[in-house]
Amino acid sequence: MAYEAKNFEHLLGTKGLSDQLLKNHFTLYQGYVTNTNKLADTLNAMLKEGKAGTPEYSELKRRFGWEWNGMRLHEYYFGNMTKGGKPIDKNTNMYKKIVEDFGSYEDWEKDFRGVGSMRGIGWVVLYYDMIEGRLFNTWINEHDVGHLCGASPILIMDVFEHAFMIDYGVKKAGYIDAFFNAIDWTIDPELDKMLFE
Template sequence: MHDEQKTNEPTRRQMLGLVAGAALAAPLLGATEALAAPADEKKKAPPPKGAAGGGTKMRPYELPPLPYAKNALGGYLSAEILELHHGKHHAGYVKGLNDTLAQLQEAQKKGDFSKIKPLERALAFHGSGHVLHTLYWNSMSPKGGGNPTGALKSAIETSFGSVDACRKQLAAAAKAGEASAWGVLAWEPLGNRLVTLAAENHQNQGFQGSVPLLVIDVWEHAYYLKYKADRGSYVDKFFDVANWDFAAQRLAQAQQAPLFG
């Protein structure tokens, strides 16, 4: 991946387009904006209503730091894998997102939307890639594994019958994703239930409105240096580091923000 380059600062309207217009950015963002948003935006109060059309600007998206040391998952993923995955692949999606937003801003200035289809495709791809990778790092923890507790455990048992059944279904979804894919455990607010998704690329086969709680990256760059072509072992061992506390926190946030309030 190329190093990030500076672009014109995209407008808030363009950033919101990631949520409202992208094929999987919308369903997978859920309550994740605070994780994947530009760093400075996390510290600021939301702008007043109407500011989106008034020229308010946002800083470009930034690559968030890993929530643990690169060697912290050594028994599952090596420091070399995390260095390449986070520093090259994830960084590439951040750069692609910023570049796409800059091109959309230029198209707005010129009133020329002849390239809107590939730009919207790029927005969905890079934006969803950034969001999913941000979720992925937090879906694992050196202190992870074990079993979920509390409200998450209850929701899992209601939706899947048991924690073990949930693990099996999520693992099956992750293993079944074609080529470059993700296994996703998500909260679906209309039905008040948990679902699993086999999202392909980053932005395809989502469930609009669902909020991801835990994600497994099954693109080959996530595991090939250690597991070679054995995706199954990589997925099965994910549960040794699964961050159920993170998933529980996201479930609580999702349940406080119903799709239709």
């Protein structure tokens, strides 16, 4: 079954992110969905043709992680934003866990922003390690490199140039401000209880 691109047009009009920037970004995301489907179909056909041991199959298999993660990371990124943003509820277990692991919400935010301000392309991910029950802000250089094995992404910020250059040039700090103003911290009560209690 083919993956379908999700519609994130409800984000148009988000303060600090121009509609042109968002539309370009949506198009890029749709390309990841298209390429994920193409690679899945090609790999399946090659498998049926007995070409699983070929160098071509191997390289396409490696490429699949890039396209699939590009698709999924963008879905998380767009999915954790809303026009006007929604602040985190200080009564949630998520908020309490941030305070426990980082000392304060403000310290967590400084760290997340600091990771986002690092030079280079990539992603910033707030991960939850369900085994040890810890939160980490992590830099991912490429879609398919640097993920914390077994950890669940909670919040994603895209810091590839396409996410900010049209609006901010090389001044990433303005983009990070706009992102923070658009974060939707709505937390499902059942998930909050299950993960962080």
